[in-house]
Amino acid sequence: MSSSAQSPRSPKSPKSPTGKATSPAPATSPAPAAAPAPLSAEAQGAAGILPATHWTEQPLPEEDVDDGASSLGSINSTTASLSSTIFHYREVQGRTYHAEIGSAESWTPNDQRHVDAMELLHHAMMVQLGGKLFLSPLEQKKIQKVLDIATGGGLWAIDFADEFPNAEVIGTDVTPIQPSWVPPNVKFEIEDCNQEWTWPEDTFDFINLRLLTGIVSDWDALFRNAYRVTKPGGYVESYGTGAHFMSDDGSVKDGSALEQWGKVFREGGKKLGRTFTVYEEDLQRKGMEAAGFVDIEFRDIQVPYGGWHHDKEIAERGIWWKMAIESDLEGWVHYIWNAVLGWTPNEAKAFTRHVKRDMNDPNIHSYIMARVVWGRKPE
Numbered sequence: 001m002s003s004s005a006q007s008p009r010s011p012k013s014p015k016s017p018t019g020k021a022t023s024p025a026p027a028t029s030p031a032p033a034a035a036p037a038p039l040s041a042e043a044q045g046a047a048g049i050l051p052a053t054h055w056t057e058q059p060l061p062e063e064d065v066d067d068g069a070s071s072l073g074s075i076n077s078t079t080a081s082l083s084s085t086i087f088h089y090r091e092v093q094g095r096t097y098h099a100e101i102g103s104a105e106s107w108t109p110n111d112q113r114h115v116d117a118m119e120l121l122h123h124a125m126m127v128q129l130g131g132k133l134f135l136s137p138l139e140q141k142k143i144q145k146v147l148d149i150a151t152g153g154g155l156w157a158i159d160f161a162d163e164f165p166n167a168e169v170i171g172t173d174v175t176p177i178q179p180s181w182v183p184p185n186v187k188f189e190i191e192d193c194n195q196e197w198t199w200p201e202d203t204f205d206f207i208n209l210r211l212l213t214g215i216v217s218d219w220d221a222l223f224r225n226a227y228r229v230t231k232p233g234g235y236v237e238s239y240g241t242g243a244h245f246m247s248d249d250g251s252v253k254d255g256s257a258l259e260q261w262g263k264v265f266r267e268g269g270k271k272l273g274r275t276f277t278v279y280e281e282d283l284q285r286k287g288m289e290a291a292g293f294v295d296i297e298f299r300d301i302q303v304p305y306g307g308w309h310h311d312k313e314i315a316e317r318g319i320w321w322k323m324a325i326e327s328d329l330e331g332w333v334h335y336i337w338n339a340v341l342g343w344t345p346n347e348a349k350a351f352t353r354h355v356k357r358d359m360n361d362p363n364i365h366s367y368i369m370a371r372v373v374w375g376r377k378p379e
């Protein structure tokens, strides 16, 4: 569903002096969403999740992460007067999240600190694809109209528009965190990807879906929507990660903070009705096949955490991934820990510090798996 019925179709993002989007002041209404009911202690135990006391009772590693307290960055006063509901953010443990539009419930913050983390993430993703924005076999002259679903900070859309100056690129998201100084062939719109997409059929030459982990309520429906609005001969490409940190040498140990991370995200996905195990369930390939895409190809990518890998190219992926995650570790973790486990900020903070210690332990050789899948709509 597009927000056009309830809010302007292409909202102008607030501008900071640097031209970046900034988070506007949370509006005073509507009332914040009710706190989600956490999983019971029994359910947590059954899922192999250790209680909060496990982390608070262990000696904490040296404090070198902040407490995730609100870091909204500069707030542009000109945005405070905007009355559209899309600027009504709710606040959870000092971080802001988008207002609920349609059925969307986003687990990633939309404040400036997280937008900055997404910027690093964009670079990390480029490194993973060998400096490319996509792997689909696109022919430059045929690409006229492109859609980037859940565009986040919008950098993919902007870079694509630079590379394809004759194409019109639309980035959509549920939250207006995109910059307003963009190439003339880019625009951003508010749209919930979990609802019926609003574009007419056969509209786009290419649709990009990147990092939709934990935000899609029905992957088959997502690709049915994508199929409908892709032009015959056009491509869809999706990059999805797994939830679990793994190691080949047993260095990610059962009961460690890194091992627990995957378990909590897995349960979090079940609770939110938006899975984090996109790689493990092979949802992208299955969804594209079921929707009718053909010539489906995929590439699996090992993403180490940090630069431990002996292969220089793979290690570089890990260095950038680490930077993107650690630049806002609290932002990636706290919503799920609060929503799923009902932990207090202090408990989540204790856990986060243990995770960070694991993440910086040179003896732990962890990685996650990701899969890029692309396919064509038949002519």
Ligand SMILES: C[S@@+](CC[C@H](N)C(=O)[O-])C[C@H]1O[C@@H](n2cnc3c(N)ncnc32)[C@H](O)[C@@H]1O
Residues within 6 Å of the ligand: 098, 103, 104, 105, 106, 107, 108, 118, 121, 122, 125, 149, 150, 151, 152, 153, 156, 172, 173, 174, 175, 191, 192, 193, 194, 209, 210, 211, 212, 215
């Ligand atoms: C991890 S970011 C990915 C950003 C971008 N695709 C990238 O690769 O850099 C996830 C984005 O999904 C957006 N999002 C969450 N739920 C959504 C929904 N139902 N429809 C559209 N966007 C959504 C969030 O606001 C956030 O910007």
